[in-house]
Amino acid sequence: MVQVTINSPQTAETAASNNGYMLEVKGLRKAYAKKQALENVTFSLKPGTSFGFLGPNGAGKSTTMKILTGIVKADSGTAKLFGKDAASETDAVAKYIGYVPQDITLYEKLSAYQNLEFFGEAYGVKGKELKHRIHEVLARTGLLERANEAVSTFSGGMKRRINIAAALLHRPKLLILDEPTVGIDPQSRNHIFEMIRELNAEGVTIIYSTHYMEEVEALCDEIAIMDQGSIKAMGPLGTLLEQYGQKAIYLEVPGLAEPPRDSNITVSRKEGSGWLLETEQPSALMQHLLREASQQAWDVKQLEIVRPSLESVFLKVTGTALRD
Numbered sequence: 001m002v003q004v005t006i007n008s009p010q011t012a013e014t015a016a017s018n019n020g021y022m023l024e025v026k027g028l029r030k031a032y033a034k035k036q037a038l039e040n041v042t043f044s045l046k047p048g049t050s051f052g053f054l055g056p057n058g059a060g061k062s063t064t065m066k067i068l069t070g071i072v073k074a075d076s077g078t079a080k081l082f083g084k085d086a087a088s089e090t091d092a093v094a095k096y097i098g099y100v101p102q103d104i105t106l107y108e109k110l111s112a113y114q115n116l117e118f119f120g121e122a123y124g125v126k127g128k129e130l131k132h133r134i135h136e137v138l139a140r141t142g143l144l145e146r147a148n149e150a151v152s153t154f155s156g157g158m159k160r161r162i163n164i165a166a167a168l169l170h171r172p173k174l175l176i177l178d179e180p181t182v183g184i185d186p187q188s189r190n191h192i193f194e195m196i197r198e199l200n201a202e203g204v205t206i207i208y209s210t211h212y213m214e215e216v217e218a219l220c221d222e223i224a225i226m227d228q229g230s231i232k233a234m235g236p237l238g239t240l241l242e243q244y245g246q247k248a249i250y251l252e253v254p255g256l257a258e259p260p261r262d263s264n265i266t267v268s269r270k271e272g273s274g275w276l277l278e279t280e281q282p283s284a285l286m287q288h289l290l291r292e293a294s295q296q297a298w299d300v301k302q303l304e305i306v307r308p309s310l311e312s313v314f315l316k317v318t319g320t321a322l323r324d
C-alpha cells in the first residue's frame, strides 16, 4: 500500500504521534447489513497535506470520513489522529477535527450568527472568544453582511458556507469536507475553493471528498482513488498520471481514412477529425509518425503528444469511467 508522505513543519501533536504522521488509518473494514462498504482502507497523512478522495457515489468516501470523526464505528481496523483513537477517544479526536457533512445541518429560522453561536457552544467555545471566532469565520466565508439574516433566505451555496464556518469555529487542525460543492452556485464554489486553499496554506490539513476530477486536480496535492470500498491508487497527481495515465498521440491528416500502423500503437481511435493513437512509447511513435509524414507527404494539421488525464488514470485503476 502506498504511503502518502509530505514534508511539513512538525507540531507538538505530530511529534507525539508515529513517524510524524498526524493521521494513521489502518485496515478499515465496514459492512452495513449485507453491504460491504469498506474493505481494508489504509492511508497516512502528514500535517499540511491537502488530501482528496475521488470516487463515484457509494465508493465508501463518506463512510471513511465518518469513521475518522467517530460517527460510525468500523468493524475492524483503526484510525488514529495525533495518536488518539477515533473510536475510543472520540472527544479528544473531535477537538482536532472540523467536519463538514454532505447534508447541510442548519436551523433555518435562526440567523447565520445564531446558528454559529449554537455550533460554537457545542464545540465548547464560549463568551467573548465565541463572538470573536464567529466574526472570524463569517469574514472567512464572505458572509459577514448576512450575519443577522435567517438562514432560510440563503442560497444553497451560502448555507454550505455557513456549514463550513461552523466546522471552523474551534480552529481545527484537520478539516474534513464531504462533497461540499454538490448543488451549489459557481460563486460559492469559487469562494469555498479559495477558503480551502487559504486554510491549507495556514497549515490546516484537508481531507476533501468529491466525484469531480477537476476539484481534486485544483485543490489536492495527494489523491486517493476510491471505488467499491477500497483505495485503488494513491499519490500526488503527477505520480498517478505518470504511473497509470494513458499516453497518446493525436494525429490529424485530412483524408487519412485508416489509422497509421506501428508496433508502438496499442489502440487507435477516431477522435474529431483525427486519430487518437494510444501508446506506451510516445517518443518512438512520434519519430515514426514524423518519418511517415515526410515519406507519404501528409498535409499534417495536428500532431501532438496528449497529456495523460486523471480520467484515464481512473479508468485504468478501477476498470470503469467516473461519470459525473
Ligand SMILES: Nc1ncnc2c1ncn2[C@@H]1O[C@H](COP(=O)(O)OP(=O)(O)OP(=O)(O)O)[C@@H](O)[C@H]1O
Binding pocket: 032, 033, 035, 036, 037, 055, 056, 057, 058, 059, 060, 061, 062, 063, 064, 102, 179
Ligand atoms: N447507513 C447506511 N446503511 C446502509 N448502507 C449504507 C449506509 N451508509 C452507506 N451505505 C452503503 O455503503 C456504501 C458506501 O457508501 P458511502 O456513503 O460511504 O459512499 P460515498 O463514496 O460517500 O458515496 P456518496 O457520495 O453516495 O455518499 C454504499 O453502497 C452505501 O449505499
